[in-house]
Amino acid sequence: MLELVKAGGWLMVPIIACSVIALAIIFERLWALQTRRVLPSNLVAKVWALHKNNQLTNVQIDLIRESSPLGRILAAGLLNRMHSREVMKESIEEVGRQVVHELEHYLNTLGTIASISPLLGLLGTVIGMIEVFAAIVGAGVGNPAELAGGISKALITTATGLSVAIPAIIAHRYFGGRVERLVIGMEEEALKMIEIMQGAREKE
DSSP states (O other): OHHHHHHHHHHHHHHHHHHHHHHHHHHHHHHHOHHHSSSOOHHHHHHHHHHHHHOOHHHEEEHHHHOOHHHHHHHHHHHHSSHHHHHHHHHHHHHHHHHHHHHHHTTHHHHHHEEEEEEEEHHHHHHHHHHHHHHHHHHHTTTHHHHHHHHHHHHHHHHHHHHHHHHHHHHHHHHHHHHHHHHHHHHHHHHHHHHHHEEEHHHH
């Protein structure tokens, strides 16, 4: 493995750095985007139970806010529960945009790595081929085996860049879809809470 890194030249360093960063982002997002962490079940039911028992104090709302990204969205609406549906929705949407931005954290970096890794590999191959042709100009084609070895070394960076880019693209698309599904789930829960709270307020 070390021989391949040496053979690929100095451009192997940024490609390997990209692979380490991509792997760290993948593991971090797998942990952060778990459904139970972002969209805990029965949170709206818990809020309603607190409301019915007259226990929905500012302290409880703070606890809900700190519990999860969904909790932050619901807490924004709860702080405006005595206002109209429109006011509740606006406050939820404002906080929701911030939450979505946080859920998409590092995904741009992952997408950038997926884009530049094959380009770095291609650059390494081009530089390697230039060196091969420079050797041909200087010494001729007297040793085909040596030339073939030089060409294979030049292709190492492209193969490495693609090996980094392909998993990064897959992970980027997967996490993008996962964030979209979580956002839809949070919207549904927030709308459910609005209807419950406003319905109870109208009955009062």
